[in-house]
Amino acid sequence: MKSGNQRGGPNNRRGSRGGFKSIGSRGRDRGAVYTDKVTKIKQKLIHNAKVKKEFYRTLKNEGVLETPDHLKSIFEEGGAEVEDSDISKYEKTRSDSEEETKSDDAQSTSKEKKTQGKPKSSSKPNPYKRAMADVERQEQERLAVIEAERKEREDALKKRQAYYRQRNNLKKKYTEKTSRGQPVMRGQINHLLDKIKKMN
Numbered sequence: 563m564k565s566g567n568q569r570g571g572p573n574n575r576r577g578s579r580g581g582f583k584s585i586g587s588r589g590r591d592r593g594a595v596y597t598d599k600v601t602k603i604k605q606k607l608i609h610n611a612k613v614k615k616e617f618y619r620t621l622k623n624e625g626v627l628e629t630p631d632h633l634k635s636i637f638e639e640g641g642a643e644v645e646d647s648d649i650s651k652y653e654k655t656r657s658d659s660e661e662e663t664k665s666d667d668a669q670s671t672s673k674e675k676k677t678q679g680k681p682k683s684s685s686k687p688n689p690y691k692r693a694m695a696d697v698e699r700q701e702q703e704r705l706a707v708i709e710a711e712r713k714e715r716e717d718a719l720k721k722r723q724a725y726y727r728q729r730n731n732l733k734k735k736y737t738e739k740t741s742r743g744q745p746v747m748r749g750q751i752n753h754l755l756d757k758i759k760k761m762n
Contacts, residue, residue, distance in 0.1 A: 735749030
């Protein structure tokens with residue numbers, strides 16, 4: 563017969579559970595540095611939790627941690643309901659404001675009729691008008707310069723592409739070979755004839 567507990571005995575680690583475990587299977591011989599680091603982290607976390615718990619406990623005892631009044635009124639049972647007196651006050655203020663706007667509209671239309679006969683005075687001259695015009699003119703000049711540079715670049719690119727196209731065609735004529743590897747003289751002779759014609 564076997565003696566001892568089946569689960570959780572001192573020699574049997576099957577039933578034991580724990581949070582922070584070390585890497586080394588034989589204790590401190592392997593992974594001792596890691597184990598020390600883990601225990602330090604664990605102790606620090608426990609200490610921080612205790613400090614927080616104590617801090618909030620003291621706040622609660624002093625009465626600082628109570629809910630604010632405006633939140634209490636929201637969460638109370640009577641706070642969510644709207645009273646009839648509040649609705650009647652709202653309707654009164656709304657009707658008063660409508661009457662005021664009607665009277666204001668009537669006064670403004672009478673003023674407009676009076677001013678229609680008089681010519682409108684011109685608005686004040688803008689002191690920054692000249693500066694704004696200068697800035698706008700400089701911007702247009704800058705855009706014109708940019709556009710001219712862009713056109714020059716496009717023209718130069720077209721000329722470069724035409725030059726390389728012509729050079730590649732000439733290279734093909736000069737490097738053309740027969741099936742036996744001999745150079746084809748026709749392309750070279752035609753090119754030389756064209757040069758002579760240009761010179762004359």
